[in-house]
Amino acid sequence: MSMDITFLGTGSAYPSPHRGASALVLRTEGESWLFDCGEGTQTQFMRSSLKASKITKVFISHLHGDHLFGLPGLLCTVSLNSNPQPDQPVPCVDVYGPRGLRHFVRVALELSGSQLLFPYAVHELEPSDEQCPVEGRLSPALTSSSDALHPQERPGRTVRLDPHTDCYDLIDDKRFVVKAFKLYHRVPSFGFSVEERERPGRLNTDMLKELGLKPGPLYGRLKNGESVTLDSGRVLTASEVLEPALKGRKVCVFGDCSGALGEGFRRVCQGADVLVHEATLEDGQHEKAVDHGHSTPSMAAAVALACGAHTLVLHHFSQRYKPEALRRDGEDDVTELKRQAELVLQGSSTEVILAEDFLTLPVALKKSLMH
Amino acid sequence: MSMDITFLGTGSAYPSPHRGASALVLRTEGESWLFDCGEGTQTQFMRSSLKASKITKVFISHLHGDHLFGLPGLLCTVSLNSNPQPDQPVPCVDVYGPRGLRHFVRVALELSGSQLLFPYAVHELEPSDEQCPVEGRLSPALTSSSDALHPQERPGRTVRLDPHTDCYDLIDDKRFVVKAFKLYHRVPSFGFSVEERERPGRLNTDMLKELGLKPGPLYGRLKNGESVTLDSGRVLTASEVLEPALKGRKVCVFGDCSGALGEGFRRVCQGADVLVHEATLEDGQHEKAVDHGHSTPSMAAAVALACGAHTLVLHHFSQRYKPEALRRDGEDDVTELKRQAELVLQGSSTEVILAEDFLTLPVALKKSLMH
Numbered sequence: 224m225s226m227d228i229t230f231l232g233t234g235s236a237y238p239s240p241h242r243g244a245s246a247l248v249l250r251t252e253g254e255s256w257l258f259d260c261g262e263g264t265q266t267q268f269m270r271s272s273l274k275a276s277k278i279t280k281v282f283i284s285h286l287h288g289d290h291l292f293g294l295p296g297l298l299c300t301v302s303l304n305s306n307p308q309p310d311q312p313v314p315c316v317d318v319y320g321p322r323g324l325r326h327f328v329r330v331a332l333e334l335s336g337s338q339l340l341f342p343y344a345v346h347e348l349e350p351s352d353e354q355c356p357v358e359g360r361l362s363p364a365l366t367s368s369s370d371a372l373h374p375q376e377r378p379g380r381t382v383r384l385d386p387h388t389d390c391y392d393l394i395d396d397k398r399f400v401v402k403a404f405k406l407y408h409r410v411p412s413f414g415f416s417v418e419e420r421e422r423p424g425r426l427n428t429d430m431l432k433e434l435g436l437k438p439g440p441l442y443g444r445l446k447n448g449e450s451v452t453l454d455s456g457r458v459l460t461a462s463e464v465l466e467p468a469l470k471g472r473k474v475c476v477f478g479d480c481s482g483a484l485g486e487g488f489r490r491v492c493q494g495a496d497v498l499v500h501e502a503t504l505e506d507g508q509h510e511k512a513v514d515h516g517h518s519t520p521s522m523a524a525a526v527a528l529a530c531g532a533h534t535l536v537l538h539h540f541s542q543r544y545k546p547e548a549l550r551r552d553g554e555d556d557v558t559e560l561k562r563q564a565e566l567v568l569q570g571s572s573t574e575v576i577l578a579e580d581f582l583t584l585p586v587a588l589k590k591s592l593m594h
Numbered sequence: 595m596s597m598d599i600t601f602l603g604t605g606s607a608y609p610s611p612h613r614g615a616s617a618l619v620l621r622t623e624g625e626s627w628l629f630d631c632g633e634g635t636q637t638q639f640m641r642s643s644l645k646a647s648k649i650t651k652v653f654i655s656h657l658h659g660d661h662l663f664g665l666p667g668l669l670c671t672v673s674l675n676s677n678p679q680p681d682q683p684v685p686c687v688d689v690y691g692p693r694g695l696r697h698f699v700r701v702a703l704e705l706s707g708s709q710l711l712f713p714y715a716v717h718e719l720e721p722s723d724e725q726c727p728v729e730g731r732l733s734p735a736l737t738s739s740s741d742a743l744h745p746q747e748r749p750g751r752t753v754r755l756d757p758h759t760d761c762y763d764l765i766d767d768k769r770f771v772v773k774a775f776k777l778y779h780r781v782p783s784f785g786f787s788v789e790e791r792e793r794p795g796r797l798n799t800d801m802l803k804e805l806g807l808k809p810g811p812l813y814g815r816l817k818n819g820e821s822v823t824l825d826s827g828r829v830l831t832a833s834e835v836l837e838p839a840l841k842g843r844k845v846c847v848f849g850d851c852s853g854a855l856g857e858g859f860r861r862v863c864q865g866a867d868v869l870v871h872e873a874t875l876e877d878g879q880h881e882k883a884v885d886h887g888h889s890t891p892s893m894a895a896a897v898a899l900a901c902g903a904h905t906l907v908l909h910h911f912s913q914r915y916k917p918e919a920l921r922r923d924g925e926d927d928v929t930e931l932k933r934q935a936e937l938v939l940q941g942s943s944t945e946v947i948l949a950e951d952f953l954t955l956p957v958a959l960k961k962s963l964m965h
């Protein structure tokens with residue numbers, strides 16, 4: 224039940240030797256979920272202690288090259304290094320991202336003659352016109368998927384905005400609820416919220432035995448939260464014999480943006496344990512940042528504040544901001560970006576962290592105080 | 595008039611931290627020509643002393659991802675870092691490669707919303723069916739370019755095989771003749787021959803002055819190789835007053851292959867100063883290499899021998915062969931590949947060099963012995 228986030232690329236616009244292009248991995252229970260996949264992400268995996276072969280899901284925030292161009296190569300290399308067992312089903316890799324992603328992956332794999340040893344599916348989010356200036360919209364002709372599927376491609380869903388929640392429902396299973404929300408950028412961009420379901424606390428079996436109850440169907444009913452009437456006539460409520468529930472953790476990853484749209488992000492990012500937000504340029508370059516559809520540390524901090532996030536992680540820094548360890552006199556100081564965010568968050572309990580390539584951040588388990 | 599070759603990636607299949615994916619640069623007179631562009635090539639440029647902004651031409655040997663997936667990102671980053679002057683025309687970047695390349699570049703740039711600050715054109719080589727197994731052929735539907743050009747795209751040529759020479763004529767200008775030739779691989783693959791034109795020797799002006807000839811049209815005629823009759827009646831031949839010509843240099847770069855097809859390569863690679871050939875696996879793995887459409891050192895050496903190449907450079911090594919400096923006890927030894935090639939070339943004057951990432955190899959000027 225451990226959960227952590229590893230940053231594989233924290234630079235904006237293009238990969239450089241000191242900051243890879245955008246990519247981060249959320250690891251949980253043996254699975255790795257990749258958020259964005261700029262060029263060189265597969266090599267960043269090799270430089271890290273993570274294994275690209277563990278990837279089961281990929282989320283692409285938007286189609287800019289620094290978030291996308293590493294995806295075909297990553298899929299090919301994972302396949303090359305995979306070793307599927309003939310008698311075991313090979314799980315499908317699910318890829319989520321804006322309309323156009325399906326066509327991009329298909330064309331790249333097909334023209335390069337790439338066959339994969341696993342199936343994949345691309346689930347496309349249908350953007351709204353308000354998410355970018357007119358010139359950033361992709362005409363449907365460019366994203367048409369009338370052509371045949373790639374041999375390893377499985378049909379993907381088209382996910383539309385739920386107007387009631389202002390969100391996109393991506394995943395809803397026993398362990399996680401994943402939703403996307405709208406951002407404003409030069410091209411349609413999305414943020415993702417991953418919410419772990421609350422896990423019911425364990426039964427206090429010692430107490431049950433003291434009450435003379437043996438393991439059986441009654442245990443199951445209590446575990447499900449029901450009350451049971453004992454032979455003595457006593458009504459035993461679940462809360463008496465259940466340990467506190469484990470509260471689900473919440474990790475939110477914003478794509479490039481100069482702001483969120485609508486109410487979606489407020490709804491799904493509330494109380495995030497970790498909120499990852501871009502901070503491409505420092506506060507002093509606010510106008511330039513917004514012109515390019517990007518955020519400053521103050522803007523990111525305001526989002527974290529609005530969501531009551533526990534931790535704000537800044538990343539996607541202009542390549543002018545070298546990692547602190549490599550910075551020379553007179554060069555731009557990335558720690559200044561941290562201070563600018565902290566200024567906005569003064570008085571709140573939100574902590575600010577600057578991401579660097581290969582930083583791993585644990586997301587701790589929390590016991591729920593109420594039950 | 596200096597000329598050199600720099601290897602930016604010498605690994606096969608995918609980029610790794612110790613060997614980049616395929617890419618090499620031929621530099622001559624301020625221009626850089628890029629041969630293949632695997633994922634991460636733009637970052638390898640930053641690690642080297644070369645500037646990606648100097649690229650004027652790109653040659654893609656075949657569409658496998660380890661030779662191609664870095665191209666869209668490279669074009670975007672060169673554009674981001676360019677600074678075109680408003681009153682000066684921006685030269686077009688010419689890209690050459692197999693049919694399908696135009697569609698790939700167009701789709702990648704369009705779906706990523708990438709605008710370039712320079713025009714580009716993709717000139718496609720029409721492959722022959724014999725260049726790969728049936729499953730490696732691209733159906734015309736996949737490479738259709740009926741869609742509109744990208745805003746910065748200029749119409750490219752379709753280059754067909756010249757059946758008389760078994761070659762593709764790519765460039766023929768005052769300085770260079772560039773031809774391509776057919777290779778056999780899992781997908782259609784090409785080799786490229788770059789031949790510098792012979793430069794006429796300089797006029798011996800001291801001698802002309804002794805003969806009483808002043809600078810003027812006569813000088814031009816002599817320089818052009820004509821004979822002139824002096825006032826004295828003496829016939830002065832050009833060879834009497836021209837210094838020896840500078841012989842053109844020849845550099846040949848083979849794409850991935852388990853062999854060349856037809857007579858094209860013999861015709862255009864004869865006497866190559868430098869012949870760059872893949873050697874993915876050692877001789878002991880001959881069968882596996884050929885099965886995968888690749889070569890061993892012996893196979894590469896046989897090609898160099900057939901062409902009378904002066905220098906054979908091996909590259910595109912399986913990632914199992916680490917650079918010599920990083921190799922640990924018990925790991926595969928890349929220098930063994932050099933010895934295997936040398937064994938075949940014993941008695942010839944062909945030198946063998948193992949490429950490593952960031953190796954730069956000068957191609958020396960030669961004076962012609964005959965004139």
Ligand SMILES: [Zn+2]
Nearest residue numbers: 235236289479
């Ligand atoms: Zn970005």
Ligand SMILES: [Zn+2]
Nearest residue numbers: 285287408479
């Ligand atoms: Zn972006």
Ligand SMILES: [Zn+2]
Nearest residue numbers: 606607660850
């Ligand atoms: Zn290759």
Ligand SMILES: [Zn+2]
Nearest residue numbers: 656658779850
């Ligand atoms: Zn290949």
